[in-house]
Amino acid sequence: MPEESIEHLNFDELNSKAISEPLVTHIYTADPSAHLFNGKIYIYPSHDIDAGDAFDDLGSHFAMEDYHVISMDTPASEAVDNGIALHVNNVPWAEKQLWAPDAQEKDGKYYLFFPAKGYDGIFKIGVAISDVPTGPFKPQAEAIKGSFSIDPAVFKEEDGSYYMYFGGIWGGQLQRWRSGSFNAADPESPFAHLPADDQPALCAKIAKLTDDLLEFAEPARDVVILDEQGQPLLQGDTERRFFEASWLHKHNGRYYFSYSTGDTHFICYAIGDNPYGPFTYSGRILNPVVGWTSHHSVCKFSGEWYLFYHDSSLSKGITHLRSIKMVRLIHDENGFIKTIHPYNDLNVLA
Ligand code: FUB
Secondary structure, eight states: OOOOOOTTOOHHHHHHHBSSOOSOOSSEEEEEEEEEETTEEEEEEEEEOOOOOOOOTTOTTOOOOEEEEEEESSTTSOOEEEEEEEEGGGOTTEEEOOOOOEEEEETTEEEEEEEEEETTSOEEEEEEEESSTTOOOEEOSSOOTTOOSSOOEEEEOTTSOEEEEEOOSGGGOGGGGTTSSOOOSSTTOSSTTOOOTTSBOOOEEEEEBOTTSSSBSSOOEEEOEEOTTSOBOBTTOTTTSOOEEEEEEEETTEEEEEEEOGGGOOEEEEEESSTTOOEEEEEEEEOOOSSSOOOOEEEEETTEEEEEEEESTTTTSOTTOOEEEEEEEOBOTTSOBOOBOSBTTOOTTO
């Protein structure tokens, strides 16, 4: 992922116009996956560090080593850092790059789902378990069988079943799995193996989880996003097609699949009538933030929806040093989400 030119930005002006503040400032955090467990908000973010790795389009500079869980009693409360919840050194199968995680609760146990690169350089998704939402989490010895790529997000359906959405292109390697096995050719290129611009876009993946939440109960399927004509979005439709950062929330009986468009920096959403989709593209949730990546979650507290997201305002624009934030998210009377502008009267891409 390239470093965006930020020379035109005045960070004092930017921070005075930001619609929300970082939730924590003593560490850098990103990719916030928020859930309500036992009436309290728990946020499962990436823990950004500067490990000194050079910037590249594969995201090698995102060299995170551990996770911290952040908790809040209410949206207005102080955000509390609960310390290290999992470290890569304790994950037998993982070598590096603990990217965006998620968590779920089942029968009083808490499951942390996380991507990491194995010693073969291939991203897989693992699970770690704790008796409490804040961890520490004990990892399984192996990654989930049949898992690949990054950015797991696990949705709990009202019937008690759980579905994992996952995947990310470029450095997230999703394009290398198009044939069903990992294509290692052109290892330095994030663009090799992508569909042509006039072909259907590469889709996020979905798989139902087994009852113990430790494995896929079925082969992963495509999460298809349709345009207004009912046709799959095309790979060249970069302002709407899926890039990474899947999330699923349910509102008034409809399923909202949201995601980042990556190199065009939007958080968009599409609506469907079941967890598998297809979903119809419905608009933008969040306009571009400072920093290259955008990644979010949507969580309800006391009847109000909130968007959790990140930007690089605290680090003055350093792409891999981000800070988690939150803001109210509004569905209008027809169920469409009102687009959020992260800085009043300011477009960071202008
Ligand atoms: O934090 C590392 C990667 O950056 C995440 O996995 C992506 O979603 C992007 O936010």
